[in-house]
Amino acid sequence: EAGVAQSPRYKIIEKRQSVAFWCNPISGHATLYWYQQILGQGPKLLIQFQNNGVVDDSQLPKDRFSAERLKGVDSTLKIQPAKLEDSAVYLCASSLIGANNEQFFGPGTRLTVL
C-alpha cells in the first residue's frame, strides 16, 4: 500500500513570498490533516478535512494560510505571504473516517523562510 505522498520535500523562500505544498493521501482515506511541526516541538494541527469539507481549522492562521481539498483526494496548503516564524516542517496525514483511527503521516515538507 502506498503511503502519504508530499511534495516538495524542501523549500526555501524569502519572507513575504508565497509557497504551496501538495499532499496525496492514502487511497480510500476520507480524512486528511495538515500539521505544522516547528523544530523541537510536536506537530500542531492546522486543518482537518473530511472528504471535501473542513472539520477543524481553528488553529489555521487564516490571514496568511489557506488550504483546499479538491474532489476529496489531493490537498494543497498555501502560505501567502510567508513570515520567518513559518519555518517548519509541514506534515500531511490521512486516516479512515471515524474517531481514533490511525493517522498515517507523509514525510513532510521542510520550509525555510529567510
Place this chain on the structure above:
Amino acid sequence: QQQVKQSPQSLIVQKGGISIINCAYENTAFDYFPWYQQFPGKGPALLIAIRPDVSEKKEGRFTISFNKSAKQFSLHIMDSQPGDSATYFCAATFETSGSRLTFGEGTQLTVNP
C-alpha cells in the same frame, strides 16, 4: 486546556536498558492516548496506543502505563536497541473532535551500542 506535557526532552540509554518517557495531560475528556515514533526526515508513525479504561498495554518491547487519577501516562521501552533511537511523541485526543491529536513536545531518545 488541551495541553500535553512530555518529559524528558532528551534521553540517552545503553543498549539493553529501559527507556522511560512520561506525559501528563490536563483535559479529563481525553480518551485515547497514542505514542508516535519519528525518525529524522520521516513523518511520525503510530507505535502503540491506550484508552483510559486499562492501566497497561504491552506490545513486544513497548509498554504504556496509564494512571487516570494522576492524569499521567508513560512509555517504557524494554531492552532498548540502537534502532530505537528516534524522537517519541505522546499524544491525546477525544471523541468530540474526531481524530484531532494534541501532541507533547517530544523526547529525543539515543540508545548507545
